[in-house]
Amino acid sequence: MGEVLYSAMEFFNLPSEEKLKFMSSDVYKPARYGTRLRDGADKIQFWRVFLKHYASPLEDKNPPKHRCAQVPGRRWGKNMDEGMQVMAVNCYPPCPQPDIAFGLPPHSDYSCLTIVLQSSEGLEFLGKEDESWRKVPNVHVGDHLEVLSNGIYKSVVHRATLNRERIRISITSLHSLGVGVKMETAKELQHPKGYKETSFMDFLNFLSKNDIAEGKNFTNTLKILGD
Ligand SMILES: O=C(O)CCC(=O)C(=O)O
Numbered sequence: 233m234g235e236v237l238y239s240a241m242e243f244f245n246l247p248s249e250e251k252l253k254f255m256s257s258d259v260y261k262p263a264r265y266g267t268r269l270r271d272g273a274d275k276i277q278f279w280r281v282f283l284k285h286y287a288s289p290l291e292d293k294n295p296p297k298h299r300c301a302q303v304p305g306r307r308w309g310k311n312m313d314e315g316m317q318v319m320a321v322n323c324y325p326p327c328p329q330p331d332i333a334f335g336l337p338p339h340s341d342y343s344c345l346t347i348v349l350q351s352s353e354g355l356e357f358l359g360k361e362d363e364s365w366r367k368v369p370n371v372h373v374g375d376h377l378e379v380l381s382n383g384i385y386k387s388v389v390h391r392a393t394l395n396r397e398r399i400r401i402s403i404t405s406l407h408s409l410g411v412g413v414k415m416e417t418a419k420e421l422q423h424p425k426g427y428k429e430t431s432f433m434d435f436l437n438f439l440s441k442n443d444i445a446e447g448k449n450f451t452n453t454l455k456i457l458g459d
């Protein structure tokens with residue numbers, strides 16, 4: 233585990249000109265270094281640099297441990313194995329005023345499941361009962377699972393906080409269906425259906441046009457509102 237974080241650190245220690253070769257505002261690019269989700273387009277700057285890498289399909293990789301995850305009436309292990317894995321390597325430098333800045337603002341992930349490895353504490357999630365921020369366990373549910381479960385499992389709103397003393401590295405692995413494969417609500421849970429079907433590509437299209445830091449929320453665009 234330490235070794236993975238160490239090699240992530242090695243990347244961020246490279247000279248700027250090496251890292252800038254990967255910089256792009258194109259959200260469709262399979263490997264991208266940046267400071268904003270859409271460098272050059274997004275107005276708000278967070279205290280973070282990141283490297284995102286899309287890995288799809290997963291045939292060459294070791295099967296991930298979550299392949300047998302189930303929701304009522306539907307097993308989606310095979311679809312996940314043939315699905316999309318996005319790795320985000322985040323680097324948060326020490327921040328002189330951690331109380332007034334964010335590493336990453338509150339958001340949910342476009343994934344079924346996200347697995348996080350962090351070099352030190354900083355990841356927090358919003359508790360639904362009392363609206364307070366708490367430390368996040370290392371696996372959380374994303375928007376995709378909210379659609380599949382018709383809202384039984386809500387995607388976890390989380391944020392990355394900062395500290396004054398040391399660099400913090402996190403590596404997130406986001407697992408979802410294939411890039412163009414539509415996720416729909418399980419038939420047995422459609423009473424009534426609360427979400428439109430959607431794919432990872434739909435999310436990228438949304439991301440290319442919206443600044444998530446300004447509060448635009450992808451899941452809200454999927455909700456089917458009753459009368
Ligand atoms: O750095 C963290 O702890 C969170 C990262 C995160 O939420 C993300 O990459 O989507």
Ligand SMILES: [Fe+2]
Pocket residue numbers: 339340341390
């Ligand atoms: Fe996230």
